[in-house]
Structure formats: structure tokens, C-alpha cells
Amino acid sequence: MTEQPIVSNAWLYAPAASAGNGMQKNERVRLTIPIVALAAFLGVAGPVNAQEPPAWAYPLMEEGRGRGPDDGTLLSTPDSDLEFTQTEINDRFNPPDWYPDEHPPMPEVVAHGRPPLVRACAQCHMPHGMGHPESSSMVGLTVNYVVQQMRNYKSGERRSLDDRRHNSMVEIASDITEHEVREAAEYFAQLTPVKWVTVIETDRVPETYVGAGNMRHAEPEGGMEPIGQRIVEIPEDSHRAELRDSHSGFIAYVPPGSVEAGRELAATGGGKTLQCDICHGPDLRGLADIPPLAGRSPIYTARQLLDIKHGVRTGAAAALMVPVVANLSDEDILNLAAYAASLEP
Ligand code: HEC
Ligand code: HEC
Numbered sequence: 001m002t003e004q005p006i007v008s009n010a011w012l013y014a015p016a017a018s019a020g021n022g023m024q025k026n027e028r029v030r031l032t033i034p035i036v037a038l039a040a041f042l043g044v045a046g047p048v049n050a051q052e053p054p055a056w057a058y059p060l061m062e063e064g065r066g067r068g069p070d071d072g073t074l075l076s077t078p079d080s081d082l083e084f085t086q087t088e089i090n091d092r093f094n095p096p097d098w099y100p101d102e103h104p105p106m107p108e109v110v111a112h113g114r115p116p117l118v119r120a121c122a123q124c125h126m127p128h129g130m131g132h133p134e135s136s137s138m139v140g141l142t143v144n145y146v147v148q149q150m151r152n153y154k155s156g157e158r159r160s161l162d163d164r165r166h167n168s169m170v171e172i173a174s175d176i177t178e179h180e181v182r183e184a185a186e187y188f189a190q191l192t193p194v195k196w197v198t199v200i201e202t203d204r205v206p207e208t209y210v211g212a213g214n215m216r217h218a219e220p221e222g223g224m225e226p227i228g229q230r231i232v233e234i235p236e237d238s239h240r241a242e243l244r245d246s247h248s249g250f251i252a253y254v255p256p257g258s259v260e261a262g263r264e265l266a267a268t269g270g271g272k273t274l275q276c277d278i279c280h281g282p283d284l285r286g287l288a289d290i291p292p293l294a295g296r297s298p299i300y301t302a303r304q305l306l307d308i309k310h311g312v313r314t315g316a317a318a319a320l321m322v323p324v325v326a327n328l329s330d331e332d333i334l335n336l337a338a339y340a341a342s343l344e345p
Pocket of ligand 2: 148265266273274275276277278279280290291293301302304305314317318319320321324336
């Protein structure tokens with residue numbers, strides 16, 4: 001059963017083999033599959049690698065830094081004539097649609113979901129599909145890929161190192177029908193990605209805190225601090241991000257040199273991984289049912305690489321990623337995520 005994806009995806013490995021060192025890579029693929037199968041069989045959900053994952057990739061709301069109570073004020077944003085209260089903005093079954101003319105009609109499951117468990121996809125992934133760094137972009141994912149991911153959340157094959165990352169998707173996947181998944185997937189599949197994250201190399205970054213929804217923000221009165229080995233991803237405008245405004249994107253501060261180091265590793269494999277474009281397509285824009293990486297939130301990308309490396313995101317397709325991540329250090333993961341985010345989506 002676990003042999004099958006390797007056989008049916010054998011073509012994927014052909015270019016790597018011709019790039020030299022191919023036998024070793026193929027051997028590694030075959031060796032790692034039994035480990036994944038064994039882990040699944042034993043129900044091992046914990047990290048395969050005991051090392052702590054880097055906290056910058058998994059921000060969690062700090063105590064006392066959530067939203068204050070709603071005082072009923074009508075809130076607005078510069079590019080829209082609409083107004084909503086804070087309670088309306090955070091409505092799980094009727095999230096704000098600031099720009100209804102800018103996207104095709106949303107199916108019911110995207111716009112409103114289905115109470116009590118199936119929350120509106122637009123709440124977190126937004127009507128334009130680009131999402132927030134705590135969730136994921138949906139633009140460029142194929143219907144087949146989305147259907148499979150929802151199955152994996154439901155079956156427990158797709159988890160995150162931190163439960164709070166996957167809980168909402170697991171809950172939604174537990175109750176959503178296949179028909180609703182397809183409607184949502186078809187909606188997002190017709191959207192065009194927009195430039196949503198600006199990558200900036202720097203050695204100093206604003207001081208930040210993690211607020212509601214696990215979103216990191218610049219401290220309003222804060223100074224600057226060294227970046228260290230981190231990606232610090234914050235909204236261009238915290239107020240507009242809190243309004244779920246799809247005209248206001250994100251800035252990702254990354255360490256100096258990380259984009260070039262990531263480009264080099266992605267292009268060559270650096271002797272420790274496979275070239276990403278073999279499977280993720282030219283300019284990492286996605287290939288067949290393999291998702292795009294270009295222009296997506298770098299902390300989302302890093303989390304996925306870490307979740308796969310630590311053995312909590314599994315499944316037949318994710319098995320193809322196991323040899324890719326096996327020898328990556330946290331620094332490699334940071335560099336790859338910074339590079340991919342810097343590409344045009
Ligand atoms: C409460 C917020 C929330 C809502 C509502 C939500 N999602 Fe998600 N979604 C997330 C988060 C968080 C992740 C990333 C989870 C992880 O790390 O595995 C995610 C990830 C996904 C992914 C994986 C994307 C990828 O690139 O692999 C798919 C597919 C998805 N969501 C589909 C949906 C659909 C369909 C709906 C509506 C029925 C929906 N989501 C509603 C928060 C949400
Ligand atoms: C042998 C094929 C293959 C290669 C090479 C490969 N990937 Fe993947 N990758 C996949 C597949 C297949 C998936 C989807 C996994 C799933 O469905 O769970 C994936 C998923 C991912 C994801 C999760 C995307 C999402 O939307 O959640 C990331 C991030 C990723 N790959 C990064 C990389 C990087 C970076 C490289 C190069 C260092 C790379 N991949 C090389 C096949 C590959």
C-alpha cells in the first residue's frame with residue numbers, strides 16, 4: 001500500500017537521477033517509506049526528531065494581548081464603503097466581504113459555512129483566498145489536492161506540531177461533506193493569486209508581540225531588536241489585518257543572505273535534498289496536484305516543512321516530501337521559506 005505512491009510517481013524522480021547522485025536519492029526514498037508506514041502503524045504522532053521546532057514558525061497568542069470587548073463601533077477601511085462591527089468581523093459564519101465585486105460569487109460553504117462545525121472558509125482564508133500567516137493561502141491549489149488534504153485532516157494523517165494549528169481544520173474536516181469540499185475547492189481554484197507578502201532582508205526588526213488569532217504584530221510603541229535566526233512576519237497594517245481586509249498584506253523580515261541561500265538550495269539540492277522545481281514546477285508555481293510555494297507566507301511554508309520532517313504531516317503524497325526534509329536543518333528550512341516567499345505568486 002505504501003509502495004504505490006512511489007511507483008506511480010516514479011517519473012518525478014527521473015530528473016533528480018539524471019542530475020547525479022540519483023541512486024542515493026532513490027534509495028533514501030525507499031528507506032524512509034517503511035519508517036513512515038511503521039510510525040503510522042504504531043500510531044506514533046510525536047516528533048520523529050526530538051529537537052524543539054523553532055518558535056518563530058509557530059507563534060501563539062500572548063496572555064492579555066487578545067482583542068478588547070466590542071463597543072459596537074462601526075469599523076471601516078479606506079478602500080471599501082462598507083462598515084462592520086468587531087463582532088461582525090469575527091463572525092465564524094458570516095465573515096466580512098469588504099470587496100464583493102472583486103471575486104466570483106462565493107458558494108455557501110465559503111461565505112457562511114454550515115453551523116455548528118463547518119466554519120466559513122472565507123473567515124480565515126479570506127474571500128480572495130490569500131489567507132493570513134496563521135492559516136494558508138488557498139490560491140493555486142487544485143481541487144484534487146484540497147479534497148485529499150481535507151481527507152487527511154479528518155483521518156489524522158495531517159496534523160501540526162502544535163494542536164492549535166490544526167484543530168480548526170480537523171473540526172471542519174470532521175463534518176464537511178465531499179460536495180461542500182469540492183464547491184469550496186472549485187471556488188478557490190479559479191482565483192488569481194496576488195502579491196501578498198513582501199520579503200525584506202534585514203538584521204534588525206521591530207519588536208513584536210503575538211495577538212488574537214496567533215497573529216504577530218509590531219509593538220505599537222516598540223523599538224528595534226536583532227532578527228537572529230528568525231522570520232518575523234507581520235501585517236503591513238495591523239488594524240487592517242484585524243479587519244480581515246484583503247487589500248492589506250504582510251511583510252516578512254528575513255535574515256540577510258537567506259533568500260540567496262534558499263535559492264541555491266532549492267535549485268541544486270545542495271547534496272542534502274532534492275531540487276524543489278522537479279515537483280513544484282518552474283518558479284515553484286505548482287505542478288499538476290503538487291501545490292505552489294511561490295509568494296506564500298514563509299512561516300506557513302516553514303511550518304509545513306517542519307511538520308513533515310517531524311512526522312506529523314503524513315499521507316501518501318506527503319511521503320514524497322519525507323526525503324526532501326530529512327536532512328534539512330532549521331536554518332535550511334528558514335532559507336527555503338524566505339526564498340519561496342520572495343517569488344512572484
Ligand atoms: C478558523 C480558521 C479556518 C477556517 C474557518 C478554515 N480554515 Fe482551512 N486552514 C486553517 C489553518 C490554520 C490551516 C493550516 C493548518 C495546518 O498547518 O495544517 C488551514 C489549512 C487549510 C488547507 C491546507 C492548505 C494547503 O496548502 O495544504 C486547506 C485545503 C483548507 N485549509 C481548506 C479549508 C476549507 C475548504 C475551509 C472551509 C470549509 C477552511 N479551510 C476553513 C484555518 C481555517
Ligand atoms: C519528489 C517530489 C517533491 C520534491 C522534490 C519536493 N516536493 Fe514539496 N511536496 C511534494 C508533494 C507531493 C507535496 C504535497 C504533500 C501532501 O499532499 O501532503 C509537497 C508539499 C510541500 C509543501 C507543503 C505545501 C502546502 O501547501 O502545504 C511544502 C512547503 C513543500 N512541499 C516544500 C518543498 C521544498 C522547499 C522542496 C525543495 C527543497 C520540495 N518541496 C521538493 C513533492 C515534492
